[in-house]
Amino acid sequence: MKINELIDSHSELTDTSSNRSAVVLMTRIRLARNLQKHPFPGWAKDAQKREIRDQCMQAVAALPQMKRGLAIPVETLDELQKQILVERHLISRELCHSKAGSGIIINKDQSCVVMVNEEDHLRIQVLRVGFQFKKVWATINALDSNLEEHLDYAFSPKLGYLSACPTNLGTGMRASAMMHLPALVISAQMEKVVRAVGQLGMVVRGLFGEGSDASGSIFQISNQTTLGESEEQIIKHLHGVLTTIVDQELNARAKLLETDPKKIYDKIGRAYGILQNGYLLSSGEAMNLLSLIRLGIDLGVYADAQRGLIDRLFIECQPGHVQHAAKGAFEPGQRDVLRAERLRAEFAKMPAPDFSNTTS
């Protein structure tokens, strides 16, 4: 598969949304793995990195899970292509900046990705729409076991999988969920949640990971520690915390509807108006408006059938996707025009909100 084919084909994240993904948009697990007797990517010479990449990419591309996917060295991608992959949560920003000797393998439905020579030799990642830790762990565990058949991992019985950064030592696993928490944001409870989650050994980040903002009320919550507990224990612990947050969000929605329904209707209704009639929309504003429409769908204001479109627009409103759709490079100001144009067209087709049958 070629990169442009992949970009234009259906993907797990943009085409499989269902009402099971109401609060948890996506579940993701990544594993950090390294080859024994080879320097980590940050310390390896370019020639060593290329040798490691060849070895890893060959092994990964041969896996049954990665059949008919894309396997490509990072330096052959242009900036826009890389940006699109970042916006789809397939690769990290760090990988985009890596110079020589990095690679990417992505499977056909874009649910499994392996980054080669990012911070570690291998960063294996599996993502699925909705709240599905069991399924994601089963998939990534099998993928990792198959890969181990062909590669000699750096592993210590005492410290586990050895990683470039000691914060990933042990399981090398980061499990995360992308959550849509508009009611907790509107009712100003997010700070409290972030603090509580931190005390439980979990981390809250914005939509695009470390240092990104939480536009669209979307947050990524993941485990902080990787050593001392098994993968199953970490996932179970995280799952428990996330379930509590889902309940908190649903409670906050019920409370908003009970105490001040007009306030929330107003927000949802105005979002519809702006998306239908705006001519300049930044990605941040578009995200926040789409977030309100999504909340409207959850509350029964809009038909559930619209959910897929909204989740796709979350991604396709990002700067890289906007430019890809318009087939060119555009300045932020021009992108705002293009984005608004696309959203006007989409929302012209969308039925008006119906506040008569709201449920929470």
Place this chain on the structure above:
Amino acid sequence: MANSLKCDLCVKPATVHLTQIVNNKIHKVDLCEACAQAKGVTDPSGFSLADMLLKSSLNPEPTGDIRCESCGFTQQDFKKTGRFGCPSCYDCFGSFLEPMLDTMHNGIAHTGKVPQRAQERKTIDDRLSQLETDLDLAIKAERYEDAARFRDELSQVRQTAGPKPLVK
């Protein structure tokens, strides 16, 4: 006083006995009056046993010059980047690693997944190369009965070592 203590710094009998606890460790010194005076022990405010012990210590603390034998990465490099150079660094930097891991993680011992297949493969590879060596030696020494036995075992191990079915 046959078993009276001698001064730690000279040979005169010790008359000043000091015990200090520094970093949860007990340090004891015994000094004669002259040496105690010279070291300022009699001035309690200005005296630190730890300083004295450190200065006289034959093994000064290593100061940031641990170097990984396999990749040349140093402790200074780690301070700069927060990353290690290669998997072997974890053996070389063990001494300062453990306290760091303790604050970073939920424990300092791995209890998760083990690369089972890789470990099985390694056991088999080791066994195969051992058998190959044994076979060569037996042939050279014209011990044909042994050689036949090694050959049979080799083919048996090779058969079990065939590629495993992949997990879907």
